Amino acid sequence: MITTKNTSEGTPTNTSGADVLAQLATVLAERKQASADASYVASLHQKGLNKILEKVGEEAVETILAARDAEAGGDAAALISETADLWFHSMVMLSHLNLSHEQVLEELAKRFNMSGLVEKASRAG
Numbered sequence: 001m002i003t004t005k006n007t008s009e010g011t012p013t014n015t016s017g018a019d020v021l022a023q024l025a026t027v028l029a030e031r032k033q034a035s036a037d038a039s040y041v042a043s044l045h046q047k048g049l050n051k052i053l054e055k056v057g058e059e060a061v062e063t064i065l066a067a068r069d070a071e072a073g074g075d076a077a078a079l080i081s082e083t084a085d086l087w088f089h090s091m092v093m094l095s096h097l098n099l100s101h102e103q104v105l106e107e108l109a110k111r112f113n114m115s116g117l118v119e120k121a122s123r124a125g
Ligand SMILES: N=c1c2ncn([C@@H]3O[C@H](COP(=O)(O)OP(=O)(O)OP(=O)(O)O)[C@@H](O)[C@H]3O)c2ncn1[C@@H]1O[C@H](COP(=O)(O)O)[C@@H](O)[C@H]1O
Pocket: 001, 002, 003, 024, 027, 031, 038, 039, 040, 041, 042, 084, 085, 088
């Protein structure tokens, strides 16, 4: 689904994780000005934050159900696809609020080497 630059052989380029998110963020920013008739992302922006949040919630539930199926021996590809839908709609949410995926990546980077249990204890007061 994600459009990437292609070589003459048709092999996608610049598809490392951070590059994919950066390319997607650029497209999402451009789509804020696009016609809702021609762009799904533009149509989401036009419908507003509540519609975007509805999609994030819907995709989160679909991801949960796909994860349960995968654990029960179901299709792992379906879980990957649902997770991609969830990440995509989360990116649209951030874009709508003029926030950057890079802020999320920075937050995750800050947490490197910080045990979740230690962090939780530090909040316990
Ligand atoms: N990565 C995605 C992407 N992932 C999922 N989707 C769309 O997200 C929607 C998911 O909604 P559902 O599965 O619930 O399907 P639906 O029933 O059609 O949705 P609703 O009518 O309920 O809103 C589908 O329409 C998918 O096509 C995406 N649409 C766009 N992108 C990227 O965004 C770029 C810009 O897209 P446009 O704005 O459409 O040009 C594209 O080039 C892609 O890179």
